[in-house]
Every structure is written in structure tokens, then in C-alpha cells.
Amino acid sequence: MDSIWYKILGAVVSFIVAFIVGMTYMGLSRKITARVQNRKGPPFYQNFIDAMKLYSKSTAIHHGVMQHFGPAFIMVSSVMTLMIVPVLNDGRWFPNLNFQGDLIFLLYIMVFGPLGMALGAGQTGNPNSAIGVTRGLSQMVGFEIPWVMALVALMVQFRTTSIVDLMDVQAQSGTWLMFTSPFAFIAAILAMLGMFRYSPFDIVGAPTELASGPMSENGGKYLFTMMSSGSVFAFAKLTLYVDLFMGGADNLIVLVLKTFAIYLIPMLYGVVSPRYRTEQAIRYFWGWPTFFGLMAILYAVFF
Amino acid sequence: MDIIYLIFLIFLAGAIISWLAGKVNHVLQDILFLASVIVPSVLFYMNVSVGQEVHFQAAGIDLSWGITAFGWIFSLIVLGLGSLAAIYSVGFMKGKERRGYFYFNYVLSIMAMLGILFSRDLVSFFIFWEIMTWSSYLMVIYNGQHTQSIGIKYFIFSAIGAYAMLTAIVVAHSVTGNFMIADLITAYPVLSFNLQLLIPILLLVGFGVKAALMPLHVWAPGAYSNSPMAYTSVFSGALSKMGVYGLTIVMLSMISHLPEGFWFREVLAWMGAITAAVGTLWAIKQDDAKKLLAYSSVAQLGYIVTGIAVGTELSILAGLFLAVMHAIFKSTLFMAVGAIERQTGTTNFTEVTGLIRKMPWTFLASLMSIIALAGIPPLGGFVGKWMLYESLITSDHFIMIVMVFFSSTAAFLYCYKFLFGFFLGQEEREWAHVKEAPAIMVVPMVILAGLSFVLGTFPGILLKPIDAGMQALGFASTYQHLWDTSIILNGWGNQVVLQPILYAILGIFVIFVVFLTLKGYKNTRYVTTKDISSSGEVPKEHENLTFSVNFFQPFMRAVEPAMRRQIDRYYNGFANGLEALFDFTRKIYTGNGQTYAIYVILFLIIMLLIKNNIFG
Amino acid sequence: MEEIKANLIKHIKNSFHTAQEVDFKGNRLDFIVDKQCIPSILTYLKDRLGYIHLSHITCVDWLEDGEFELIYIVWSPEEKIKVFVRTRIDRENPVMPNIDMIWPQAHTYEREFRELFGIQFEGLVAPDEFILEDWDGPPPMRRDFDTAAYTAETFFERPGREDAQDVRETITKRSGEEIPDFAKKYSR
């Protein structure tokens, strides 16, 4: 079972599952947004059609090697995140690289994507892309603070930096971490709002203002890769949240239900929100979310 | 004659000869210069073993030279980086003025730094320290008149540090009766508490200046950015590490004897963390690459100081690993800036854009170094950052880790600014003629970048000598407890296994690059950066579409309150105050002999009165 | 109102003897002047009489007289009077004094007249092209510019439009209906 082929099989299966689930979630989010706006909305599988169409579209131009590599960088980030995050409890899924990395490694591999995207967008030479990138990176500095605080609180409380250990803690105690360390959960959820880049934090790729920002020169295969990477990344992040705060999942159906419950939070918050400017977004993240993060650390240290 | 004398003799002779040889032949001068750096390095690694010492007497003082296992780590930085930067310098200085001056100071700095590592007594330590300061000062003012004020700033801070160190040496001599470092360390635990505090503080001021620690850092941006870039890579890469070297010895052999939980470590660690945050914020604001990298160096040295000040095994391992990594990637970046400056004549982000197709190798080296600097796996910076965070968590520095993490995330902003500003963005016609730098400059950069790649997966190569050095300073071996060839662990037993991660990253990357390339391979073609979707408008050739002014304006708006205070201003205020004081003093010292006579008489009367009062 | 107007006419007449006033009902008052007077009378109106707002500049092509008429409309917020300063210039050699030093916004109008009517303004510093891009025909707003012919020559025409120049006639022709008498006067 330890052979290289088994590992590759695990990676491929995980990727396909993440792709399908992530794409469906994005389609569902479009549907739900439409229902909130009193529209009929596209079918939930609309994103698959879009992806298929983008794949079949020709891409006759590129602006240079970094634009070409940019989507691959993003893919590295999202697939690596997926590899590190344990999908199911108790090793019921392929282990992938679960035991080879930890939370801090995860924090860093997760920012690999934005940097790759930034490099790809930079080479296109479109000023809109560069503006979008600066906004995206600035916003990232904003939400990383509460996110790191939440993770530090967890790591301190249970004296481990491994995700698998944190899941074991929950399995043994029988309580989810969102109840044993509620402040960390709140801080992490608030940081997640920024991580998913829905409204009000969607100024990075504002379609009319910035012509979709970093993506503005990418179509066809590049956009297809970015889109699939986005859905894989969304699934990986949601799984991480479920693993950390909701006790993981025993089978895929439970996982899907739990992740969707988490996914509804940024989505529904986004539907009813207008858009923040970048500095407003940063100040938002350094306000209450950081306070909750601080509370989480204090809670973890003193209780 | 001992080989150690020979090394220093070659250095000295090489410095002078390569200066004078410029009058004969430039090629000869280059060769002599390279020889005078590389030959002693080779001799050092071939013939000098750890623990080898020579003793001699000068002016009645016992002096002793020899390399310890701990100093050996830093000799890697000094000589390895020194040799590569020397090769680079030959290309960089080609066709420039005052090459002899440059070469002389360069060789002298390398010699002084090696001398510091060799010094086993405080006197030669101080002498080499001063040679290092002087030669680097001469480099700072290399560019002529307008750099005088920057040079003076550097010099004043260095002088403050040197006087502090000299005082410490005198105090130490009064305690131990000789100048040996080993004697001081053995005598330290039995000293009175005040002296226990005084000696490290004085030494730390001296080392803190070179390590650009927070209140003492103001000289660094100016000095780093005004020396010739070929030297700055050594200045920031190796010379600042001498401060770290001293700092580590002081921390480990003196401060560790202070009572447990004493504030000293915490204060120093916090100073490091604040240095990191402030340096990062200022780096984001810069529009000049040299300034940006200079502030970034300040910030990175902040991490190193934090790691060393926290003082657990893992944190010191992290600090020293980061020190070497910083030497590698920061010097590569300074070299890249030097190459760009040489090819384009400017280092301002708002002027230069779109060099990626003109200088691909420089870009590659910069990209690798930037990824290492940002601490993204699988490059070397990640290992250091990871160990630093883990050490902070396992030693209960929770707020500090958030602070450090903030500065490390914010570092992405200036990292991207560096890459975008120079290499990406619109390709302007103004820079169409730019060519890649000559091979003699590119090769050292690429070697260093490749080194940071190798160390990212096999940090054991570097952690082994670091571990040996730490054992020399009294730590237990950390092998297999905190690290293995390509595994890093924290104190709680959690680990990152680097090798499969590297393969996974490379595999995923290659798969998707192949996918992107093969899909529609035949029909894809390259278009210029003028061919962008700009609302249907056709940008004219001379139109500049680059976005580089006020690059991170929204972020700067968000952090504006923190940036309003500039420590420089306090120093300026202090200097103005001093000037007023000196003005006043000048009024007292009129230059008239009679007034002096009155002063002397008054002084004597007062002294007599006091004496009578006290003893009467 | 009438008092103000009379006062205004008196002031203008004193300074500009050749100016003729044409009074209108309401708050409008016209002056007809020579083209050389234009900068001075506008400056006078602006600086002395408080007509600080340049509402509009317009141009009329009097093809039959061989002249262009330029009309400068200024407005005083205190007196609530619109003053139309009118002048006529030769159509063959249309040259006007430039007034963009009095009101900077006149610059835009002048560029527009230069492009669309071919009127040259002395000392107007501006790029040649304003609204029309790559235009090489005669100034298109002149009445002797034959739009229909130019259009027919330059652009394609979709078949089926030739007989649809007058919609009513076409409809009658096609369906046999009569145009009612009352509607005939609107017909072309």
C-alpha cells in the first residue's frame, strides 16, 4: 500500500473529488445568490458547463513565461493544500501528505497561490491586473492576522501543530473545537470571509471597475485552470475548517454536509453585503476579528 | 609559520597589491583581487581545523587566534559569500572608477570579518571590528560627495557601538586581568549582578549597531543603498552577521547565566520582532530597490535577533539558519539590483519595467531569492521561518508570533513589488536595448539561488555545522531531535518532511505546465505587453501603461497611523539638541586664556569646598 | 428688470459705440458687435458688470449671406440677465479672436468650432484632432457639406432603405392608403 502508484492514485482521486464538490458548491452559490435576488438563477451544474466551455475555447496568445506558469503556481498551492489536509477521520481516505506537513506549513503553502497569481498577472502588463494584485495582497495581509491568531490559539491549547492531532483531540473528547475554543472559531470564520473573496471583500477582481483584476488577460485554458484551482482550493479550505473546528467527518456525505454548512457563511454574508474598499477591508480585519483572535489566545493560555 | 598567519598575510598583501596593480594592468588587477580573496579561502578550508589556535604577544598583551566550531558557520558566510561576491565584483566594477579603492576595502573587510571570527581575545576582536567598520565606512562614501551625510550617520552609530564595546572590554579587563574571551566567559557567572548586566548591555549596543537592531537601525538603509551594490551584498549578507555572531555569543554564554525568566531576553526578542515589523512596513513604502532591500535586511535581521534572543534550542537553530539563508538570498537580490543598475542605470521601480525577457537569468535568481525571502516552501527561507514559528509557539511567545507572522506576510507585498517593479509589467521601449548582465555577474547569482533551493529540501547540510557550533557553545546535540537531513521537527514532535513535499510540488507544477503547454500548443503565440485589453484602445508605443507609482497605496492608507512616527526624527531632534548644547559650550570656551584661568581657579575653589565639606 | 437692462445698455453703449442692442422679452438681451470687439466686450462684461458665467458659445452658418454667426451667451447671477453677444464673420476666411484666456472653458468650444465649422481661432494652442478621428473631408457642420452624398459615398447602405426616405409616402405607396390632409404639411 505504500507504493508510489498508490500515492498518485490518492492524489488523483482527491483532486477529482475536490474538483467536483468545489465546482458544485460554486454553482450552488450562484443559484442561491439568484434566489436571494428573486431570480431563477442558473442550474447548479452551470459551473461545469462554464469550465467545459472555457476548456474548449482556444487560447491563442500569452504574454510570456510567467503568465504561462501563473496558473500552474496556483494549482500547486491548491493541490498541495488538499494533499496536506486530511479529508476524512481515522485514515479512511488516502493519507496523501497528511503526516508530512503541519499547520504552519499549510499557512505558507496557502499563500503560494496568490503570489503565483500575482506573478502571472504581472507579466501580462495590464495595469488593471497589477492594481488588482496589490489589492489582493494587501487584503491578504489583513485577514491573515486573525486567521493566524485562531490557529495559534488552537496550537497552544492542545500543544500540537499537526492537523491530524487536532482531529484526534476532538475524536477523543467527543466535542467539536468550535465549542471548546469558540473565540478561535469566530476569528477563523471572520478571516474566512476574506479568504473566499466574496462580497464585501471582492474588490480584488471587481469586474466593472478593474475588468476582473488579475484575471483580466486570462481566458480559455488559463481561466479554466484558475477556475478549477479555485474550486479545489475552496474544498480544501472548507475541509480544513471542518477538520479543525467541526470534528472532521467519517464519510464523504457528512463531509459534504458540514463543508456546505460552513460554506454558506461567507456566501450568505456576501449576498447581502456591498463592497469594501481595500483599506476598509484591512481595518475591518484588524478590528473585531483580531480582537476575537486575541481573546482566543488568552482563552487558550488561561483556561 | 602557521597557516593562520599566512591567510591574513595574503589578505593584507592582496589588498595592497590589488590596489596598486591598477596602475599596471586592469586584468592583472582583477586576477590579483580574485586571488587575494579566493586563495586564503581555499587555504582556510583546506588547512585550518576547528580548535586550532596560535598565541603570540604584542605590546605585552597576550593575543590568541583560532576558529571555533561556532565561528566556522559564519566563516561559511564570510568566505563563501565573499568569494562569490568577489567574482561578481569583477564584472560589476568593470569600467568603473576607483577600482583599486574598491578592491582594497573589499579585501580588507573580508579579512577583518575573518579576523573577528578568529579572535579569541578582546583586543584583536576590537581591532578587527574597527578595521571592518572603517573599510565599510570607506565603501559607503565610495560614491562621492553626496553620500557624506549618510557616511557620517553610519560612522557615528558605529562609533557609539565601538565606544560601548571598548568600555565593556575595559570593564572586562578590570575583572579578569587579561583580555581572553574564554576567561571572561568563565568569570562571568560569579560577577556582581550590576556587572553581569553592564557588560552584556554594552556589548549588545556594539553588536546591535551592526545587526541594525531597532533603535540603532537608522544608519542601515542609507548605508546599504549607497555602497556599491557588489559590496552591499557582502555588507548586508556577511557584515551584518558579525553583529549576529557577537550577539549570539553574548546571549548564550552570558545572558543565559542570568536568573530564569529575566526580562532581558524578552526585551531583546521583542526588539527583534518590532524591528521586523517596522522594517517591513518601511520597505513596502520604498520606491527604490536599494532602499527596499535595505529595509528588508533590517526586517530580516529582526527575525534573526528574535530567534537568538528567545534562546531555546530550536529558536537558536532557526536564528542561525535564517542568518545563513539571509546572507544567501539577500546578497543575491543585491547582486541582481547591481546587475540591473549596471545595465539600465537606475534602480527605481517607477522607471524600470519589463526586464524579464531581457534579463531572464537575473529574473530567475531574483525569483528564487524572493520566494526564499518570503519563506514559501520548497525554498530555504521556509525552513528557517518554520523553525522560528515553532520555537516561538513551543516557548509560549504567542503575541510575538503574531507580530512576526504579520511582518512575514506583509513581506509578500515588497517581494511582489520588487519582482513586478523590475521584471514584470509593461515592456517599455526605453528599455528595449537592455541586455543580460555578463556571465561573470550572473553565475554567482544563479549559484546562490540554487543553493537556497538545495537548502530548502536538505537543510541538514547546513544544520549540521550549526549544530556543531551550538554544541561548542554548550548545547546538547539536536540531531534527530529537531532535524534530520530533510526533516524538521519542533519540540512537540510535529514535523515537516521536506523531500516528498518537494517532489509533490514539482510533480504538480510539471503536470500543469505540461497541460497548459500542450493544450493548443501549435496555435499559441507570444504577444507584446502592448496588446492588452484596454477597452479597445490601442496603446501607442510611447504611452506608458505601467502601474508603479503609489504601488501599495491602499495598504499604506490602512497602516498610516503606525508609519507616522519615524525614529530618524527623534535622532535628528537629539542631534539638534546636541548642537545647541555645543553652541553653549563654545560660549564658555571663549578661546581667551584669562577666562580659562578663571575657570581653573573656580574649579579648584569648588573642589576644595566640596572636599572640606565631605571630609571636614 | 427693464431698469437693469437699460442700465446695461447704457454702460455697453458708452464703452462700445458700434454695439447694437436687440431687446427681447424676459431676461434676454442681445448685442451685435464687430468681431474685434469680442474679447474686450466679454472682458468688460465679466470684470465690470458681473457677467461671470459663460453659458455657451454657439455658431450659426448663414450660408446665403456667406457668413458665420458666433454667439457668446453670458450670465450674471446677480442681475439674472442672459446677454447674447453676437458677431458675424466672413465665411470664406473665418478667423476669430481667441477668448480662452477669459474663460478657460471656451477652449473646448473653440476646438469644436475649429473642427466642425473650420473656424480658425488666433492663438489657440491645442492638438488638431478633437472629436473626429482621421477626418479628411470638409468640416461636417457647414451647411454646404452634403451629408447624404458623403454618407452614400462612404458608408454602405442596406438595400430596402432607398424608398423609405419618407415613411408615410412609402406606406401609402405600398398599401394604397391616402395621407390625410392635416398630415401632409408635416410630410417632406
Add this chain to the structure above:
Amino acid sequence: MNDRNSQKIVDIIQNWSRKHSIWVLAYGTGCGAIEIPPTMTSRYDAERLGVRGAATPRQADVLLITGYLTTKTLKRVIRVYEQMQDPKYVIGFGSCTINGGMYYDSYNTIKVLDKYLPVDVYINGCMPRPESVLSGFGKLQELIADGKANGAQKYKDNLEWYRENQKKIIPNWVMPDYNW
């Protein structure tokens, strides 16, 4: 299964996906642009048909020309069209694009769009209401599904003829190369 049959199946799948995913680059040249918001929002909701706005020509499938085109705008429209990636379609929107509409005798408004760009679908009306816009999209979907929406191919094949017409309007031709 031989190659031709498999190609046919791929084509059917591709055409189906293209049909149900139409990303529109609305080139709001004239008054017709005001009809786009109601078409996209709650009342008529074009998104249920897979029609969705795209921000840049690189991502768009359909170029929607909403109204009259002056000679100056035509230049930009041609450039935008040429920056779009295959497969791409053009919808002419309103009578101005068909025969000039009320601007039939204007000196700087083109009258027949399909002489300059290959139009796949015209939507009649001045202005067409959102219903007719939707029916235009429906027509385009039918054409795509049948594989008949081949305007881009037509443009590629008759490029010289189109260029000649375009250059007649735009004498100062400074466009970069054709890229798709």
C-alpha cells in the same frame, strides 16, 4: 468508433457547453446599453440561460454591440473583437446596427455592421425590449447548437474583404496583428 465519429461527439458536447455558457462582453456604445441591466437582473434574469457578463474580451464569447457605431467607436470594436478568443460571436443590437436606424444619414455613423464584422444574430427594434434580447440569445443558442454560428470562421476566411471595408472607414490603420 472511427476518428470522424468521435470528433462529431466531441463537437456535440462542445457545442452544447458553448450554448449553455454564453459570456457576454456588452459593448455599450449607444442607448441600447440601458436594456442590458433589466435583461440581466431579477425581472428577466438572463443568467438562467447561462448568459453572464464578462469583464474583458479575453474571457468573452459574445460581443454585444448595443446601438449605433460611430467611425471612431468602430475602430475600438474591431480591436475588441480581434482580441476575443475563438469561438466568438457577434450580436447586433437595435436597428442602428442593421441599417443605421435614426442615424441613417449621419456623417460619422456606420450603417451596416455586417460589412465590418461578421454578425451572427441581429436583434431588431429601437430599442429592443429585454424579451427580444432574450429571444436573440435564444436564436444564438440554436445556431451554436447546430454549429451554424460560424461568424468567426467567415471573418477569418474573408479577412481581406473585411479589412478593405474597415480601412475605408479607418484610414489611419495602426492596429496590431490579428490574434486568436
